[in-house]
Amino acid sequence: MIRVQEKPFDVGAELAALSEGRTDIGAVASFTGLVRDIADERSVGALTLEHYPGMTEKKLAEIEEEAKRRWPLKATLIIHRYGRMEPGEPIVLVAAASKHRAAALDACAFLIDWLKTKAPFWKLEEGDGEASWVDARSSDDEAAARWVPPARG
Amino acid sequence: MIRVQEKPFDVGAELAALSEGRTDIGAVASFTGLVRDIADERSVGALTLEHYPGMTEKKLAEIEEEAKRRWPLKATLIIHRYGRMEPGEPIVLVAAASKHRAAALDACAFLIDWLKTKAPFWKLEEGDGEASWVDARSSDDEAAARWVPPARG
Amino acid sequence: MNVKYFAWLRAKVGKGAEEVSPPEDVRTVGELMTWLAHDRPGLAEAIARPGVIRAAVNQDYADPDHPVKPGDEVAFFPPVTGG
């Protein structure tokens, strides 16, 4: 399941819903991204996420489908917020559920690594009285490149 | 933080507590292990976890310390239950929080991989009218062996 | 053709979206970008640095030689930074 929304979400409630009432799931791996008050040594007062309505949902659905193609998953979840958020608030949650842990752990890392380089979101940081657009990181490209060949699991 | 307990735990509440009130955490990775109703093609009615009081806590604390030595972590969590539990119930939760995602994801995988081979717990499965002790898996030894040299992070 | 701009490129161009009707010899993403840049100095400045601007056609990532045609939705933006 994918969701793109402005309002905050409850990580615990979302993860609980993923395996609620199911007895065929042995492993759930999750990743939560949160707003930090310091980024690249600059103080951050708030973050605004811009997205591309329509394309964002399309790309997230493709990333989820690719994870399901690569690993035997029982359930997957991608929630990503847009709009303004303050330090401590969640930005993104991805989760993967499977019978065994290797598939869940690998799929979870895959989901967030691919999301970072393939989902159309852009971060604007407010801090020290000015706002600046965050630069893309080459380390994100490298992390995504790990997954180009089919992975273990 | 480590906790060994008989009663169920609330994954969401535990994860929320990990980053509650903090603005220096950018990434939280978690793994939850749940009781499945089928294991190795046998039907499972319930699972009973036996542990070694004292040594279990000691080994979990050592695993947590090792993760903190290897990665720059802001917080870690290991909760493991003992006693009888039914399909769908959580057995174990591990989580790692860091500034960036690579450290959180790798440390989370490390915590559960090492726990599987180093923490003194033993599973007794009830199913089809009889109870049987679960055999150790060579795949768990292989997963733990991945982490013998210091990892990326 | 519906053209969209995102993030700092939106700020540089001064709008987030516009309807445009390029001449018939504009057949690719790259040609569209060059044509648009003629009277959009913010876009011209951005594309002067190669590799900085990415594009999508009908909500899929597209290289500069990807074809464009009337009715397409074409978007220009910097590398993504979500997650």
Add this chain to the structure above:
Amino acid sequence: MNVKYFAWLRAKVGKGAEEVSPPEDVRTVGELMTWLAHDRPGLAEAIARPGVIRAAVNQDYADPDHPVKPGDEVAFFPPVTGG
């Protein structure tokens, strides 16, 4: 010396813990296991298959040649299966 047994080994031995006083020439984990097995058929059966039983001394994993001494807590158990 306090000896503990876990999981199916506990069931085979018929108890989870016992106080024992081995003779002075029992100086290692392996020697203790052999000595205990003399009049504990369940343990003898388990150690007949090599590599099946693991040990801990004072709550740390210990090889068969690890020393044991009066007052130690020594545990025997099958490979762990938690998580």
